[in-house]
Amino acid sequence: MSNEHIKRIITPEIFVAYSQCKLKSFSLLFGDKKENHNEYAVVLDEKTRIAKLDYLNEIDKKHPDSRPYSTTEMKRGIHSLVGANLLFGNTQAYADFLRKIKNSSYIQYIPGIIVGSHKINKEHKLWLSFVAYVLSKTQGIRPNYGTVTGGNMRTHRVKIEYLYQKVEQFLRKVKAWETGRTEAPEMFLNRHCPYCQFQRECELEAKKRDHLSQLRGMSEKEIVALNKRGIFTATQLSYTYRPRKSRQVLNSRKYKHALKALAIRNNNIYIVDQQGFNVSGKKYLLMSKEFQIRIFTIL
Numbered sequence: 001m002s003n004e005h006i007k008r009i010i011t012p013e014i015f016v017a018y019s020q021c022k023l024k025s026f027s028l029l030f031g032d033k034k035e036n037h038n039e040y041a042v043v044l045d046e047k048t049r050i051a052k053l054d055y056l057n058e059i060d061k062k063h064p065d066s067r068p069y070s071t072t073e074m075k076r077g078i079h080s081l082v083g084a085n086l087l088f089g090n091t092q093a094y095a096d097f098l099r100k101i102k103n104s105s106y107i108q109y110i111p112g113i114i115v116g117s118h119k120i121n122k123e124h125k126l127w128l129s130f131v132a133y134v135l136s137k138t139q140g141i142r143p144n145y146g147t148v149t150g151g152n153m154r155t156h157r158v159k160i161e162y163l164y165q166k167v168e169q170f171l172r173k174v175k176a177w178e179t180g181r182t183e184a185p186e187m188f189l190n191r192h193c194p195y196c197q198f199q200r201e202c203e204l205e206a207k208k209r210d211h212l213s214q215l216r217g218m219s220e221k222e223i224v225a226l227n228k229r230g231i232f233t234a235t236q237l238s239y240t241y242r243p244r245k246s247r248q249v250l251n252s253r254k255y256k257h258a259l260k261a262l263a264i265r266n267n268n269i270y271i272v273d274q275q276g277f278n279v280s281g282k283k284y285l286l287m288s289k290e291f292q293i294r295i296f297t298i299l
């Protein structure tokens with residue numbers, strides 16, 4: 001279906017989501033806006049809110065000449081601008097502050113964002129690069145770097161030059177989605193799901209379809225390869241498991257997804273390698289998502 005007539009606003013959140021799960025990015029862009037009630041996300045949002053308040057108080061003390069952002073103040077070359085809501089075409093990004101580069105022959109700003117965590121990760125860098133991209137369209141020049149201030153009030157200078165290419169690739173992908181040239185992404189449950197606002201819907205869908213990604217630990221590439229062999233469900237995969245001769249088993253450290261699928265199908269537990277598992281007669285408690293809680297005795 002073509003989404004040509006729908007003009008969506010593209011934000012850093014959607015860009016960062018693209019690096020976590022393409023379906024999440026697509027759903028944020030074309031689906032109904034959904035709040036993330038995940039406990040971790042809520043705590044982080046609250047920490048970010050507090051960090052922003054603290055830092056902006058500091059800015060007021062350190063740079064009493066700072067002004068709220070506006071294009072007029074930007075043209076005047078005020079050193080620090082706070083709360084910059086940047087817009088260009090259908091892209092939108094918010095910079096907590098913009099700082100003018102000193103000793104530049106023309107007025108040029110770099111973006112700064114504030115985050116709740118102490119550690120700066122890949123997603124913060126991507127977020128910042130999207131903000132810088134929108135800023136570059138507003139001021140006509142690309143900042144080479146920006147800053148991320150963590151919850152401990154430490155400001156990190158982050159290179160972003162090399163990330164502009166990723167932003168542009170992503171924007172081309174969005175265009176392809178909008179014009180219907182590219183299909184909506186396939187669903188693959190992945191390591192980001194526990195933090196995603198669409199987790200419930202995707203898990204229900206995966207269960208309904210007996211999707212291979214329910215097995216977890218299986219990469220998208222492996223699933224696509226199995227699909228090419230005509231295996232689309234966990235049940236189908238479970239029938240492909242063939243026990244090997246013991247020596248081969250001991251020499252093989254490869255994870256056996258088919259055995260896991262078989263264990264789920266039979267609601268059973270299989271022990272592949274008994275070495276170092278000499279625990280007969282003891283009661284064991286095994287907890288896993290697939291089996292829930294099982295108490296078993298090894299005879």
Ligand code: SF4
Nearest residue numbers: 021193196198199202
């Ligand atoms: S729940 Fe998982 S598969 Fe679904 S959109 Fe979120 S990250 Fe993607």
